Amino acid sequence: MFRATDRLKVLLHHLDRPPAAVTASSCTSAQAVSAHYRVPLRYTLDNDHLSPEQRHFYEENGFLLIKNLVSAEDIDRFREEFERICRREVQVPGLVVMRDVTIAKSEFVPDQRAVSKLQDFQEDPELFRYCKLPQILKYVECFTGPNIMAMHTMLINKPPDAGKKTSRHPMHQDLHYFPFRPADRIVCAWTAMENVDRNNGCLVVQPGTHKETLKEHDYPEWEGGVNKMYHGIRDYRSHHPRLHLVMEKGDTVFFHPLLIHGSGMNKTQGFRKAISCHYASADCYYIDVTGTTQENIGNEIKELALQKYDLDIKFQESWALRACLVQGERTSL
Ligand SMILES: CCCCCCCCCC(=O)SCCNC(=O)CCNC(=O)[C@H](O)C(C)(C)COP(=O)(O)OP(=O)(O)OC[C@H]1O[C@@H](n2cnc3c(N)ncnc32)[C@H](O)[C@@H]1OP(=O)(O)O
Numbered sequence: 001m002f003r004a005t006d007r008l009k010v011l012l013h014h015l016d017r018p019p020a021a022v023t024a025s026s027c028t029s030a031q032a033v034s035a036h037y038r039v040p041l042r043y044t045l046d047n048d049h050l051s052p053e054q055r056h057f058y059e060e061n062g063f064l065l066i067k068n069l070v071s072a073e074d075i076d077r078f079r080e081e082f083e084r085i086c087r088r089e090v091q092v093p094g095l096v097v098m099r100d101v102t103i104a105k106s107e108f109v110p111d112q113r114a115v116s117k118l119q120d121f122q123e124d125p126e127l128f129r130y131c132k133l134p135q136i137l138k139y140v141e142c143f144t145g146p147n148i149m150a151m152h153t154m155l156i157n158k159p160p161d162a163g164k165k166t167s168r169h170p171m172h173q174d175l176h177y178f179p180f181r182p183a184d185r186i187v188c189a190w191t192a193m194e195n196v197d198r199n200n201g202c203l204v205v206q207p208g209t210h211k212e213t214l215k216e217h218d219y220p221e222w223e224g225g226v227n228k229m230y231h232g233i234r235d236y237r238s239h240h241p242r243l244h245l246v247m248e249k250g251d252t253v254f255f256h257p258l259l260i261h262g263s264g265m266n267k268t269q270g271f272r273k274a275i276s277c278h279y280a281s282a283d284c285y286y287i288d289v290t291g292t293t294q295e296n297i298g299n300e301i302k303e304l305a306l307q308k309y310d311l312d313i314k315f316q317e318s319w320a321l322r323a324c325l326v327q328g329e330r331t332s333l
Pocket residue numbers: 096097098099100101104105119152174177226227228229230231278301304308
């Protein structure tokens with residue numbers, strides 16, 4: 001039997017190769033692509049950076065994997081900066097250093113073993129260089145348009161699992177965390193800093209789920225505990241197949257904020273590293289999440305801002321404070 005996951009593997013294999021030559025008769029205008037595939041284009045914008053095949057793939061699947069997009073030299077520099085931060089040789093304003101829940105209450109050690117994630121590194125010029133890489137922005141623009149804000153930055157250092165499966169990230173939609181819209185003008189870039197596969201907890205996606213609505217999220221009921229703010233989709237039973245994204249150092253996946261994804265347990269002794277940025281069109285607008293499924297995370301973030309920084313701010317304001325323009329004009333966000 002030829003399963004849906006097999007079909008996806010074939011599609012991914014095709015994407016690994018350079019895009020098929022685009023001839024004048026198969027030009028990349030929205031009408032041409034749409035006529036070619038007989039589907040309306042909604043998730044990608046009309047420009048000539050993506051091949052018709054790549055555009056179609058994102059429209060259908062909600063993600064696009066580009067091989068070898070970030071150089072090994074750049075990744076090595078990000079890794080060195082990460083190590084300097086772990087050793088506390090550099091202090092970065094606003095940076096959130098997260099420890100795995102299994103060691104949250106143990107004594108601090110100035111080493112990567114104590115860091116499972118850096119968040120909000122926009123004030124670190126070396127790490128923030130990632131968000132401004134021209135080859136990344138070229139793709140981002142296909143989803144956001146020319147005015148681009150870096151909304152959220154992360155360096156994920158997934159630790160070897162301590163035996164409680166807390167290194168997993170439950171299946172979720174990133175839009176749950178975002179009080180801004182429209183969703184189609186938001187995209188995440190996630191770059192593997194080393195080879196990632198099922199052994200060290202690669203990304204797992206459910207292709208096509210970007211066409212669904214935002215689901216209710218909450219803490220999963222995991223026996224071994226769960227990390228702060230790692231909400232997962234509540235009671236989720238999906239008919240969509242799961243696809244493990246095996247990636248090499250420098251490979252980058254762009255994905256839609258409604259795409260259901262997570263990452264598995266790290267069964268190796270290494271710390272699995274990835275760097276990512278969520279971008280949005282500066283033309284997006286903030287929404288009030290009161291009375292919606294996002295109210296729980298909104299309240300949690302407000303409580304954290306109050307406890308940690310003594311800031312009494314709205315959920316939307318917590319995002320407006322962190323957002324940085326990386327291309328074009330800051331029109332709205
Ligand atoms: C803002 C959200 C952005 C979402 C982005 C878009 C989509 C991305 C999807 C995700 O990635 S979801 C997960 C997003 N991750 C986070 O937002 C990181 C959350 N973590 C933090 O903000 C900090 O690590 C935290 C506030 C939890 C702790 O930092 P601190 O510098 O305050 O640490 P500290 O050691 O002082 O610990 C304070 C308390 O937090 C507890 N703690 C620390 N790490 C924890 C952990 N990993 N899980 C649970 N609790 C934790 C710690 O035990 C302690 O508890 P007690 O108050 O009871 O003593």
